[in-house]
Amino acid sequence: MTDSSQNGGVERTFFLNDPKVRAIIYQVVMVAIVVWAGWSIVDNTATNLNERGIPFGFDFLTAPSGFGINQSLIPYSESSTYGDVYWVGLINTLLVAVIGVFFATILGFLIGIARLSHNWLIARIATVYIEIIRNVPLLLQLFVWYFAVLRLLPAKREALDLGPIGLLNIAGFYAPKPIFGANTWMVGVAILIAIALGIGIRFWARRRQMATGQQFPIGWTFIGLLIVLPLIAYFISGDPITFEYPELARFGPQGGIRVIPEFIGLLLALTLYTAAFIAEIVRAGIMAVSHGQTEAAHALGLRNGPTLRLVIVPQAMRVIIPPLTSQYLNLTKNSSLAVAIAYPDLVSTFTGTALNQTGRAVEIILMTMLTYLAISLLTSAFMNWYNKRVALVER
Amino acid sequence: MKKIIKVALAAAFGLAGVATAQAGTLQDVQAKGFVQCGSNGSLPGFGVPDDQGNWTGLDVDYCRALAAAVFGDPNAVKFTPLSAKERFTALQSGEVDVLSRNTTWTMTRDASLGLNFVGVDYYDGQGFMVRKSLDVSSALELSGAAVCTNTGTTTELNVADYFRANNLDYEVVAFEKGDEVIAAYDAGRCDVFTTDASGLYAERLKLTNPDEHMILPEIISKEPLGPVVRQGDDEWFNVNKWVLNAIINAEDLGVNQANVDQMLGSDNPEIRRLLGAEGTFGEMIGLSNDWAYNVIKMVGNYADIFDRNVGPDTPLGISRGLNALWSKGGILYAPPIR
Numbered sequence A: 001m002t003d004s005s006q007n008g009g010v011e012r013t014f015f016l017n018d019p020k021v022r023a024i025i026y027q028v029v030m031v032a033i034v035v036w037a038g039w040s041i042v043d044n045t046a047t048n049l050n051e052r053g054i055p056f057g058f059d060f061l062t063a064p065s066g067f068g069i070n071q072s073l074i075p076y077s078e079s080s081t082y083g084d085v086y087w088v089g090l091i092n093t094l095l096v097a098v099i100g101v102f103f104a105t106i107l108g109f110l111i112g113i114a115r116l117s118h119n120w121l122i123a124r125i126a127t128v129y130i131e132i133i134r135n136v137p138l139l140l141q142l143f144v145w146y147f148a149v150l151r152l153l154p155a156k157r158e159a160l161d162l163g164p165i166g167l168l169n170i171a172g173f174y175a176p177k178p179i180f181g182a183n184t185w186m187v188g189v190a191i192l193i194a195i196a197l198g199i200g201i202r203f204w205a206r207r208r209q210m211a212t213g214q215q216f217p218i219g220w221t222f223i224g225l226l227i228v229l230p231l232i233a234y235f236i237s238g239d240p241i242t243f244e245y246p247e248l249a250r251f252g253p254q255g256g257i258r259v260i261p262e263f264i265g266l267l268l269a270l271t272l273y274t275a276a277f278i279a280e281i282v283r284a285g286i287m288a289v290s291h292g293q294t295e296a297a298h299a300l301g302l303r304n305g306p307t308l309r310l311v312i313v314p315q316a317m318r319v320i321i322p323p324l325t326s327q328y329l330n331l332t333k334n335s336s337l338a339v340a341i342a343y344p345d346l347v348s349t350f351t352g353t354a355l356n357q358t359g360r361a362v363e364i365i366l367m368t369m370l371t372y373l374a375i376s377l378l379t380s381a382f383m384n385w386y387n388k389r390v391a392l393v394e395r
Numbered sequence B: 001m002k003k004i005i006k007v008a009l010a011a012a013f014g015l016a017g018v019a020t021a022q023a024g025t026l027q028d029v030q031a032k033g034f035v036q037c038g039s040n041g042s043l044p045g046f047g048v049p050d051d052q053g054n055w056t057g058l059d060v061d062y063c064r065a066l067a068a069a070v071f072g073d074p075n076a077v078k079f080t081p082l083s084a085k086e087r088f089t090a091l092q093s094g095e096v097d098v099l100s101r102n103t104t105w106t107m108t109r110d111a112s113l114g115l116n117f118v119g120v121d122y123y124d125g126q127g128f129m130v131r132k133s134l135d136v137s138s139a140l141e142l143s144g145a146a147v148c149t150n151t152g153t154t155t156e157l158n159v160a161d162y163f164r165a166n167n168l169d170y171e172v173v174a175f176e177k178g179d180e181v182i183a184a185y186d187a188g189r190c191d192v193f194t195t196d197a198s199g200l201y202a203e204r205l206k207l208t209n210p211d212e213h214m215i216l217p218e219i220i221s222k223e224p225l226g227p228v229v230r231q232g233d234d235e236w237f238n239v240n241k242w243v244l245n246a247i248i249n250a251e252d253l254g255v256n257q258a259n260v261d262q263m264l265g266s267d268n269p270e271i272r273r274l275l276g277a278e279g280t281f282g283e284m285i286g287l288s289n290d291w292a293y294n295v296i297k298m299v300g301n302y303a304d305i306f307d308r309n310v311g312p313d314t315p316l317g318i319s320r321g322l323n324a325l326w327s328k329g330g331i332l333y334a335p336p337i338r
C-alpha cells in the first residue's frame, strides 16, 4: 500500500501549484495589465495634451469647414460643418466599397471558374492574371490606373463621344441625366407589377413542379415581364423621361451625371486587385467539393448547368464565405488608399484635411478608427448570418 | 510568476514614462548632438535632398543656421521630410525639434495646436498657375475650373474663400503629396494649380514643359512662412527666434558670409554685439557668445541664404520683393540685438 492511504488519502500540494488556482491568477493578472495599460494610455494622452495646451473635445464638429470637396452625395458646401465632412467622407468610402465588392465578387467568380476551365488558354490567362495582380502592391496599381487612365483620356476641352452612353475625358465620365416627367409614375407602377407577377409565377411554378415534376422557365419569363411591361407603360404614358446630355464647355463637359476619374481609378484598382484573391478562394471552394458529387448528380440525370447550380456551388459556398468576408473587409479598408489619388473618402477628407485644419488629431483618429471598426463588424455579422443560412444542414 | 510581475511592472512604468517633460529641448538637442529638423522633402529652393542625400533650400538653411548657433557646426542637423498633412503631428509628438517647412503662420495654428511660430522667414502669398493655351489672363475668368492642391494646407481654404467670394464655380482636387498634385496638373486633370507663389515657381520646374504654363497676376492671400516649435519651452523658442533675428540683422548691418571675419574688427557697436565681440548675448539664450558669428560664417545672412536658394541666379529666379529689408522697400525687419 502507498503512503497516501496512511495519511488519510489526500496528497497536499502547495496551492500555487494547483492548475485551477494558477489559471485564475493568470487571468486576474492579465486583466489587471490590460486595464492598467488602457488607463495609462488615456491618462498619458490627457496629461500630454493638457501640458502642450492642446484642447480636447468634439465641439469642432459643429464649426464650418471652409473647404470644398469634389464629390458628395449629400448637400455640402464650404459653409457646411466638420460633422458634415465626416458624413460626406463616410458615404464616399461606403460608395466605393459597396460598388467595389459587387464587381470584385462577379469578376472573382468568373476568373476563379475560368482558372478551373478545361480550356487551356482560358485557364492560363486566368492564372497569369491572378499571379500578376496578387504580387504587385496595391498602391502601385492604384497609381498605374489613375495616372495611366488620366494620360490616355482626351484633354478637358475634348471628349470621347460614346453616343447615348455619354462623354468620357480626363475630367471623368459624364452620363446623360434622366429628367423624369409627370407621368413617370406609370413606369414605376409597371415595374412593381412585373416584380409581383414574377413572385407569383415562381410560387405557382414551384407548386406545379412539386405536383407534376414539370419545370417552368421562371428566369426568362421574369426578365421578359420586366422589360415588356415598363416599355408598354412608357409609351402609353407618352414618353415621360427625357435626358439631359452633357455638353462641352470651356472647362470641359457640363451637365449630365458626372463620375470623377479618382473614383474610376480607385474602383478599377480595388476591383481588379480583390477579384484576384476572390478567384483563388472560389477555386479552392469548388475544388473542396469532391468529384463524386458531380458523378452522383449526373447519375441522377442532372445536366451540367443544374449540377453546378444545385449541387456544387451550394456546397462550395460553405468553404468560400468565411475567406470571402475577409476580402470584403480588405477591400473596404484598402479604399483608404484613396488619399493618394485625391478621391475624397473618409481618410482623405476627415483624417486628412479636417484633422489638419482643426488639429484635433486624437478626436478625429478615434472617430475614424471606430467607424472602420463598425463597418468591419457589421460586414462580418452580415456574412456570418449568410454563412449560417448556406451552411450544410445535417440530418 | 515573478517574471510576469516584472514584465507587468516594466510595461506599466514604460507607459508612464511616455509622459516626458517637454521643456528642455535645447538640452535634449545638445545631449544628442544634432538638431532634428522637419522639412519639405520635395520643394526645390525650400527643402529638398539631392541624389546624395545633401539637403538644400531656404527652410533647410534655417535649420543649418540653428545647428551652427548651437554646435558651431551647420551639419549637426538631421532632416525629416514631412508632407503638409504630417507636419504638425510630427512636431507635437516630438519627432522633430523644429518644423521649417514653408508653413504659414495663422491664428488657428498658433493658438490651438500647442505650437509657437518663431517668426517669418519668407513673406509669401497664394497664386495660380494655368496653361497658356487656356487663354485666361485673370483668376476671375476661372469659373468652372478644376483646381489641384495639397491636402492640409492654407491653400485649400484660401481657394475655397476666393472662389466663393467671387461667385465662381470650381472643383477642388486635393492630394496629400506635392509630387502627386503637380503630376495630376501636368497630366491635365486640373486647369489650375494653386499654392504659395514661391511654390508655384518651384513646382513649375517639375513640369514636362514649364514654358507652356503661366502664373496669373492675382495673389489671393497672405502667407507668412516661418519656423515652428512646440509651445511651453521658452528657452528653445528664444534660441530659434534669435537665430532668425540674427540672420536678418546681419544683412541689415552689412555683415555677410564673405566679410564676417573682417567685420569682427569693426568698431560699430551693433556689429560687435552681433558677433559676440561685446556683451554676453549668446549666454543669455544658453549658447556661446560666437553663436551669431558661426551662423553668418557657416550659413550666411538673409541675403546669402535667399540668393543661394531662390534668388534671381537660381532656377527659381525669385526677386526679393516683400522679402527685401525694410530699409530697401520690403518688410523684412528684426528686433535689435542689445
Ligand SMILES: N[C@@H](CCC(=O)N[C@@H](CS)C(=O)NCC(=O)O)C(=O)O
Binding pocket: B040, B041, B042, B043, B082, B083, B084, B102, B103, B104, B150, B152, B153, B154, B155, B176, B177, B178, B179, B195, B196, B199, B200, B203, B223, B225
Ligand atoms: N504655406 C501653406 C502651404 C504649404 C504647402 O504644403 N505647400 C505645398 C505646395 S508648394 C508643398 O509644399 N508641397 C510639397 C510636398 O507636399 O511635397 C501652408 O502652410 O499650409
